[in-house]
Amino acid sequence: DVLCVGHASFDLVFGVPHHPAADEKIVADRLLACGGGPAANAAITVARLGLKAGFAGYLGTDLYGERHLDELIEAGVDSRSVVRGTSPTPLSAVLVKPDGQRALVNYKGDTRPLPPQAFLPPATPARCILFDGHEPGLSEPVLGWRRAQGGITVLDAGSLHAGTEWLMFRVDHLVASEKFAAQWLGKDEPEQALAALAERSPCVVITLGERGLIWRRGTESGRLPAFPVEAVDTTGAGDVFHGAYAAGLAAGLDWPELLRHASAAGALCCTGLGARPAIPSRAEVERLLAA
Numbered sequence: 372d373v374l375c376v377g378h379a380s381f382d383l384v385f386g387v388p389h390h391p392a393a394d395e396k397i398v399a400d401r402l403l404a405c406g407g408g409p410a411a412n413a414a415i416t417v418a419r420l421g422l423k424a425g426f427a428g429y430l431g432t433d434l435y436g437e438r439h440l441d442e443l444i445e446a447g448v449d450s451r452s453v454v455r456g457t458s459p460t461p462l463s464a465v466l467v468k469p470d471g472q473r474a475l476v477n478y479k480g481d482t483r484p485l486p487p488q489a490f491l492p493p494a495t496p497a498r499c500i501l502f503d504g505h506e507p508g509l510s511e512p513v514l515g516w517r518r519a520q521g522g523i524t525v526l527d528a529g530s531l532h533a534g535t536e537w538l539m540f541r542v543d544h545l546v547a548s549e550k551f552a553a554q555w556l557g558k559d560e561p562e563q564a565l566a567a568l569a570e571r572s573p574c575v576v577i578t579l580g581e582r583g584l585i586w587r588r589g590t591e592s593g594r595l596p597a598f599p600v601e602a603v604d605t606t607g608a609g610d611v612f613h614g615a616y617a618a619g620l621a622a623g624l625d626w627p628e629l630l631r632h633a634s635a636a637g638a639l640c641c642t643g644l645g646a647r648p649a650i651p652s653r654a655e656v657e658r659l660l661a662a
């Protein structure tokens with residue numbers, strides 16, 4: 372139903388009393404080691420919500436790549452479009468304080484984009500294709516494949532770089548973070564960015580973290596507050612939001628019900644440490660929506 376195209380990494384998430392100063396040694400009271408990356412997290416979200424999910428992107432043949440691939444397969448994600456290679460799997464160390472504030476180190480591995488011919492289309496066509504913009508080399512062949520097969524395209528635009536710029540006005544749905552909107556417009560004015568983006572895109576959503584989101588679709592527009600939850604760690608909230616958004620499109624949810632569904636999933640992801648273990652099931656999302 373949904374093919375997620377982009378970045379996969381491996382995350383080491385430490386629960387720490389405070390962030391260490393120079394030369395300071397601190398002890399973590401919790402450790403979580405699991406797969407991460409926007410598109411891979413979104414693919415797992417789609418599967419947890421009960422739809423068929425696929426992932427296209429890179430994983431190394433190292434220990435972290437193997438572990439991540441196992442997680443994708445275990446979650447039921449079609450991983451035939453995963454490209455393997457000897458360069459290391461991207462790795463992130465995340466230090467989360469009790470108040471949820473994070474410090475991050477990202478190791479991006481070999482940042483050269485994958486060659487377009489690396490994309491092996493999954494056997495079944497996808498009703499929705501979600502891009503995170505982090506594998507620009509795959510975007511073009513996937514868009515070509517989509518034109519032949521049909522399907523709705525969505526871009527999760529997290530930060531402005533070559534991959535997101537190339538795709539942003541070629542997709543049906545542009546879902547941008549507040550940070551992306553500010554970078555693109557050159558100032559932190561989300562409403563103004565929304566109006567400007569909507570001139571060149573049929574459907575634009577800007578997510579504003581705990582302040583919810585604003586959207587514009589053709590001549591209609593609106594705002595949706597976030598679901599109030601006890602946020603422990605917001606890692607992955609955006610990824611889960613995008614996965615649930617794509618799943619909602621594939622399932623044919625009405626607008627703006629689709630936005631409530633994605634917001635509920637994003638909010639639930641904030642209630643646990645790390646992204647993966649906090650990805651909600653369909654039943655959990657339905658429970659929050661009914662509350």
Ligand code: ADP
Nearest residue numbers: 548578579580581583597602608609634637638
């Ligand atoms: P990104 O990680 O891409 O910047 P956001 O932080 O904007 O994404 O989060 C995406 C969506 O997840 C928000 O629009 C909101 O619906 C939900 N969300 C994020 N943070 C919270 C929070 N603290 N409480 C409730 N919902 C949240």
